[in-house]
Amino acid sequence: xxxxxxxxxxxxxxxxxxxxxxxxxxxxxxxxxxxxxxxxxxxxxxxxxxxxxxxxxxxxxxxxxxxxxxxxxxxxxxxxxxxxxxxxxxxxxxxxxxxxxxxxxxxxxxxxxxxxxxxxxxxxxxxxxxxxxxxxxxxxxxxxxxxxxxxxxxxxxxxxxxxxxxxxxxxxxxxxxxxxxxxxxxxxxxxxxxxxxxxxxxxxxxxxxxxxxxxxxxxxxxxxxxxxxxxxxxxxxxxxxxxxxxxxxxxxxxxxxxxxxxxxxxxxxxxxxxxxxxxxx
Numbered sequence: 001x002x003x004x005x006x007x008x009x010x011x012x013x014x015x016x017x018x019x020x021x022x023x024x025x026x027x028x029x030x031x032x033x034x035x036x037x038x039x040x041x042x043x044x045x046x047x048x049x050x051x052x053x054x055x056x057x058x059x060x061x062x063x064x065x066x067x068x069x070x071x072x073x074x075x076x077x078x079x080x081x082x083x084x085x086x087x088x089x090x091x092x093x094x095x096x097x098x099x100x101x102x103x104x105x106x107x108x109x110x111x112x113x114x115x116x117x118x119x120x121x122x123x124x125x126x127x128x129x130x131x132x133x134x135x136x137x138x139x140x141x142x143x144x145x146x147x148x149x150x151x152x153x154x155x156x157x158x159x160x161x162x163x164x165x166x167x168x169x170x171x172x173x174x175x176x177x178x179x180x181x182x183x184x185x186x187x188x189x190x191x192x193x194x195x196x197x198x199x200x201x202x203x204x205x206x207x208x209x210x211x212x213x214x215x216x217x218x219x220x221x222x223x224x225x226x227x228x229x230x231x232x233x234x235x236x237x238x239x240x241x242x243x244x245x246x247x248x249x250x251x252x253x254x255x256x257x258x259x260x261x262x263x264x265x266x267x268x269x270x271x272x273x274x275x276x277x278x279x280x281x
Contacts, residue, residue, distance in 0.1 A: 004053045004062040070100045074177035075214030079222035084249045084273045085241040089226045091218040092162035093132040111223035123224025133165035152183045156191035163199035180208040
C-alpha cells in the first residue's frame with residue numbers, strides 16, 4: 001500500500017480527470033473536488049489542487065504526474081527507529097543522471113510503500129549500482145548510546161556520519177543533498193555540536209523519500225540492510241521477531257524472556273520502548 005501526495009497545476013489536474021473519467025465516484029467530503037476509485041487505486045483531488053494517490057498501484061500511476069528533477073543528487077534516510085526489535089540503519093546515497101532510466105524502470109520509491117519481498121529482491125542490485133554509505137547501529141550499542149542521546153540525536157549523528165563517510169570514500173557529494181527531515185534544522189546542528197566533523201551542505205525536507213530519488217534509494221538500501229540483519233538475528237536466536245511495536249511485539253517479548261531471559265533483550269531490542277514497562281527494564 002503506497003500513498004503519494006503533491007500539488008498539481010490546473011492543466012495537469014484536467015488531464016488527470018480526463019484520464020480517469022470513467023472511474024470518477026461521488027463523494028461527500030466537502031474539501032474534495034473529485035474522487036477517483038478503481039481496483040488497487042484511489043485518487044483524491046482536493047479543491048486546493050492537492051492530489052493524493054493511494055493503493056498498491058499508487059506509484060505506478062502517480063509517477064506520471066510527479067515533477068522530479070533528473071539531476072545529480074544525494075540523499076539520506078533511516079529505517080528501524082519505530083521497531084522494538086532490530087537495529088537503526090542509516091544510508092546516504094548518490095544518484096547520477098544516468099541512473100534515472102533504472103530508477104523509473106524499477107519503481108524506486110520510499111521503502112515504506114514497497115513490499116519487503118521486493119526490497120530483498122532488488123536490494124543487492126541497489127547496493128552495487130549506487131554510491132552509498134551505510135551505518136548499522138546494533139541493539140546493544142544503541143541501548144548504551146541512548147542513555148545519553150535521544151533518538152533524534154542518534155539519527156542526526158548517523159546521518160552526519162553517513163555523509164562524512166561518503167566523502168571519505170572519495171565521492172564528490174552533489175550540491176543538492178537531501179535529508180528526510182525529522183527535527184528542526186537548528187536542532188539538528190545542535191545535536192552535532194560536539195562532533196569532530198559536521199557536513200553542512202544539506203537540504204532538509206519532510207517526506208523527502210517520495211520527492212527525491214536519492215532519498216528513496218537510501219530508504220530502500222536501509223530497509224534491505226535492516227531486513228537482512230533481522231534475518232540473521234532470527235537465525236541466531238531461532239526466533240521470529242515481529243516488526244513495529246504492536247501487541248504482536250508484546251507477545252514476542254514475553255516469549256523471548258521465557259526462552260532467553262531479560263538480559264538477552266539488550267542484544268535484540270531497543271529497551272526504551274514502552275512495551276518493556278511491565279518488565280521494569
